[in-house]
Amino acid sequence: MINSFKADWRKLRQRPAVWVLGGIMLTALLLFGYVIPWLQLAFPSANFRPDPGTTLQQMKAALYPINFLKNSLTGVGIIGGILTLILGALVAGGEFNWGTVKTVYTQRPGRLQTLAGQVGVVSVIAAIFAVAFYLVAAAASLIIALSDGSTITWPAAIDVFKALGATWLIFESWSLFGIALAYLFRQSAMAIGIGLAYVLAIEGILFRLLSGFNAGWLTTVEKFFLGQNANALIQSFGHTVARGAATAPLISAGQAVMVLALYAIVFAAIASLVVRTRDVT
Amino acid sequence: MANGNVITTHGLTKRYGSSITAVDTLDLEVHRGEVFGFLGPNGAGKTTTLRMLLGLIRPTAGSAVVAEHRPGDPEGLRRIGSLVESPAFYPYLSGRENLKIMSDYAGVSHTRVDAALEEVDLADRAKDRFGTYSMGMKQRLAVAAALIKDPEVMILDEPTNGLDPQGVVEMRALIRRLGSGNRTVMLSSHLLNEVQQISDRVAIIRKGKLVAQGTVHELRGESAIVVRVTPVDAARRQLDRMLGAAAVTAVDGTLRLSVDPNKAADINEALVGAGIKVSELRAVERTLEEVFLTLTGEAA
Numbered sequence: 034m035i036n037s038f039k040a041d042w043r044k045l046r047q048r049p050a051v052w053v054l055g056g057i058m059l060t061a062l063l064l065f066g067y068v069i070p071w072l073q074l075a076f077p078s079a080n081f082r083p084d085p086g087t088t089l090q091q092m093k094a095a096l097y098p099i100n101f102l103k104n105s106l107t108g109v110g111i112i113g114g115i116l117t118l119i120l121g122a123l124v125a126g127g128e129f130n131w132g133t134v135k136t137v138y139t140q141r142p143g144r145l146q147t148l149a150g151q152v153g154v155v156s157v158i159a160a161i162f163a164v165a166f167y168l169v170a171a172a173a174s175l176i177i178a179l180s181d182g183s184t185i186t187w188p189a190a191i192d193v194f195k196a197l198g199a200t201w202l203i204f205e206s207w208s209l210f211g212i213a214l215a216y217l218f219r220q221s222a223m224a225i226g227i228g229l230a231y232v233l234a235i236e237g238i239l240f241r242l243l244s245g246f247n248a249g250w251l252t253t254v255e256k257f258f259l260g261q262n263a264n265a266l267i268q269s270f271g272h273t274v275a276r277g278a279a280t281a282p283l284i285s286a287g288q289a290v291m292v293l294a295l296y297a298i299v300f301a302a303i304a305s306l307v308v309r310t311r312d313v314t
Numbered sequence: 315m316a317n318g319n320v321i322t323t324h325g326l327t328k329r330y331g332s333s334i335t336a337v338d339t340l341d342l343e344v345h346r347g348e349v350f351g352f353l354g355p356n357g358a359g360k361t362t363t364l365r366m367l368l369g370l371i372r373p374t375a376g377s378a379v380v381a382e383h384r385p386g387d388p389e390g391l392r393r394i395g396s397l398v399e400s401p402a403f404y405p406y407l408s409g410r411e412n413l414k415i416m417s418d419y420a421g422v423s424h425t426r427v428d429a430a431l432e433e434v435d436l437a438d439r440a441k442d443r444f445g446t447y448s449m450g451m452k453q454r455l456a457v458a459a460a461l462i463k464d465p466e467v468m469i470l471d472e473p474t475n476g477l478d479p480q481g482v483v484e485m486r487a488l489i490r491r492l493g494s495g496n497r498t499v500m501l502s503s504h505l506l507n508e509v510q511q512i513s514d515r516v517a518i519i520r521k522g523k524l525v526a527q528g529t530v531h532e533l534r535g536e537s538a539i540v541v542r543v544t545p546v547d548a549a550r551r552q553l554d555r556m557l558g559a560a561a562v563t564a565v566d567g568t569l570r571l572s573v574d575p576n577k578a579a580d581i582n583e584a585l586v587g588a589g590i591k592v593s594e595l596r597a598v599e600r601t602l603e604e605v606f607l608t609l610t611g612e613a614a
Contacts, residue, residue, distance in 0.1 A: 036418055036419055036420075036421045037418075037419060039418040040415045040416075040418035040419045043411070043414060043415050043418060044404060044407070044415050047406070047407060047411065048404075048406060049406065131402055131403070131404060131405065132400065132402030133402045133403060133404060135365075135370055135398050135399075135402060136401075136402045136403065136416070136456075136459065137416075137419055138368075138369070138370060138386075139368050139369075139370065139391060139394070139396045139398065140391065140416055140419035140420045140463075141388050141391050141392045141419060141420040141421050141463075142388055142419055142421075143386070143388050144386075146388075147419070312365075312370065312371040312372060313365070313370040313371065314365075314370075314371065
């Protein structure tokens with residue numbers, strides 16, 4: 034396990050695709066979470082109107098350090114999830130694309146130890162992504178607050194740790210989804226394609242179809258979709274600006290954490306089963 | 315391994331579905347310290363067999379023991395170096411980094427990496443990315459990856475595939491070096507001349523079944539001398555007296571003599587001394603290729 038982890042860490046820390054994905058995530062965070070909103074608010078066009086029930090100042094305050102957790106997570110969290118799905122698919126699928134799976138399996142570690150090392154390194158990279166995500170968000174919010182001459186107030190440390198943990202869990206469950214798909218399809222392209230189709234279309238379509246039925250058990254089923262739970266966990270951190278009367282969420286934060294953890298375990302189990310039983314041809 | 319076998323298979327079988335039998339009840343024995351050639355036409359089941367020995371493919375039936383362990387056992391793999399079909403490494407990493415990764419997986423020190431690169435004459439290109447390597451360099455890096463474990467068994471599947479003539483010569487010399495001492499090398503190849511030159515024993519399979527196994531000498535059979543003489547009857551009487559009737563056979567106007575080719579000069583002297591005209595006298599030995607083509611039914 035330790036040997037596999039060392040090997041995968043050496044391999045992935047030098048793989049450009051890993052850091053390109055991280056760079057895309059941070060660029061998206063900066064652009065969509067801070068730069069574009071700040072430009073809209075700092076230099077409003079003639080047609081600009083604040084969101085109903087809010088003021089321009091309230092909307093600016095959403096970009097300040099006190100809100101950096103909520104703003105970055107609710108604004109760009111789902112993009113991070115998608116990118117970590119691609120990360121998982123690339124890491125596992127690349128071994129099939131290059132044929133290195135047979136080279137690795139004929140070294141010393143067993144197949145499951147190899148998988149464990151791979152999952153371990155992806156988990157560490159997901160954690161690095163999560164930390165980098167909030168470091169960049171904090172830095173961007175600080176710069177904006179300083180440029181506006183606003184007082185600097187940070188969220189409580191416990192909230193920062195909760196957000197880090199939640200973000201890592203979301204990234205972890207999506208990356209394991211990508212890994213499981215790559216082992217099932219023995220390639221990264223199909224895994225990424227199916228994964229993106231699920232995230233962007235399939236779950237939404239299923240959710241809408243099931244919502245049309247009025248059966249209690251279907252409502253229960255809806256609470257167990259991966260994307261729904263990831264979104265529920267993101268939304269549980271609240272919004273930077275209150276918009277109308279709050280409605281009770283379909284899925285609580287506690288349940289979302291449990292379901293996402295369960296998904297991570299199930300995806301790891303699927304990958305283990307495939308790795309253990311399939312021939313390498 | 316008390317019996318001196320490093321690799322043993324008993325009834326090793328691999329079926330795909332109900333209609334395809336890639337390997338059929340294969341019994342193999344590879345002795346410690348020998349270079350063992352594993353031959354067969356395309357699709358005969360060589361690669362499937364080697365993959366089963368490495369634990370990449372699970373057999374449908376039968377068993378195998380490699381380096382005292384079942385195939386795929388981590389402790390067994392620690393003692394086996396392998397190259398299966400085309401060499402596969404990470405194209406964005408250098409040769410040296412690729413070997414460090416493989417040594418991490420194998421649980422051996424990085425200090426062996428440079429020695430392995432030297433062994434395969436790749437030290438001067440070790441910093442270059444694997445993706446920029448020629449086919450010959452890729453093959454040599456794969457051998458280096460097998461060597462970092464200092465394995466007692468090496469399983470090489472078509473190690474000369476895709477190499478130019480110079481590369482084939484270099485690989486042949488490398489395999490010879492690898493096979494010296496106590497290390498056991500099992501290699502499959504299409505290049506029968508190569509196998510004949512470097513193997514101690516060979517096995518030939520056809521349609522998944524073992525059709526022959528033994529030393530190269532055993533498989534090639536006895537060597538002989540062919541003479542074309544006039545008159546044939548007088549020559550035959552002379553040779554019957556000299557060698558015994560059982561050693562002389564008439565074949566298409568020539569006489570085939572089942573004797574050591576080193577006796578050619580003595581035979582020539584005796585025939586000429588008896589007034590017999592010798593128009594042709596040559597040693598004949600079956601090549602491994604002829605044996606292979608006969609046994610696999612691929613002769614024209």
